[in-house]
Amino acid sequence: MTETDTRGRWLTNEELRDARERLPILYVDAVPVRVDERGVVTEIGLLLRASAEGEINHELVSGRVLYHERVRDALLRHLEKDLGPLAMPRIPLSPTPFTVAEYFPTPGVTPFHDPRQHAVSLAFVVTVQGDCSPQQDALDLAWVTPDEAARLAEQGDMENGHGVLLRQALAHLGHPV
Template identity: 60%
Template sequence: MSSVRTPDPNPGWLSDIALDETRSRVPILYVEGIPVRVDATGRVEHVGLLLRGSATTGAMNRTFVSGRVMHGESVRDALLRNLEKDLGPTAFPQLPTTIVPFTVAEYFPLPGVTPLHDPRQHAVALVHVVPVTGDCAPRQDALELTWLTPEDAASPEMLAELEGGRGSLLKQALAHVGALP
């Protein structure tokens, strides 16, 4: 007699055990989004940074919207899903017409290979600057979202608070949109 199983509602996800095994063998694809508020001419007025507790160090760090791309999921859908997951359903992100990232970031488990470090894995992230127009209410594991002027976001103190070397990515993002002070 065969048993009937309920289909997995998220077939693109790996179990925790399978994810750990996969992370130890292959790079994992992520999307990262840096939320911004822009004026009527498209100039960046504020940058949104999430405050989270680090699972690896237990410290409080600033970070971006970030998440894996699931098997069978488009980059656009993954970016939108992770923006909604981290910023809430009323953030109203304005995804670009082209999904080409402003940079590709590579995180290594061993420190010093690149400025970006993730002790859990070798990861590749497609990084986007995404204007949001709605109300943002952090969800999931984010404690708060702080809106900073580009000048404040680019301060050495704030850049040092960014997890895994993301301060270098934030400077690249601000330069990309013409907002690096």
């Protein structure tokens, strides 16, 4: 393969492991929301997942951007993967993240931690209009008010810095945190 060959393929598990040891990996994080007729956020969707220790935690939609994949397509893919094919997310024509989160394998460098890798994540608030049902390894999907979301973000039951990211999303939406 030459340097300009763009027909590439995704990485094997071994190649991904090697890349994670050497390069930051691009991710997207999404905060799914429901809005009223005026565009005011009324509910925030939080996934419930079991941690490796067997605890139930709230999480945001999150995942890698694949080689040769647009950011908007990665958002759609991960929202559908976690919320189901009928979620009907509304991705703007020019998606703009509300923040960029840097996840480090070393705890304490930033509030964001991923023991597997150094990852850079573009974080978005995404309106969801359809019926959602948790998919993949999500146990459930909880729709909470912005006030409830702020309390959950403060309680510390969101791993890897997702509580910080949720507080940043609430601040971006103009909700006091």
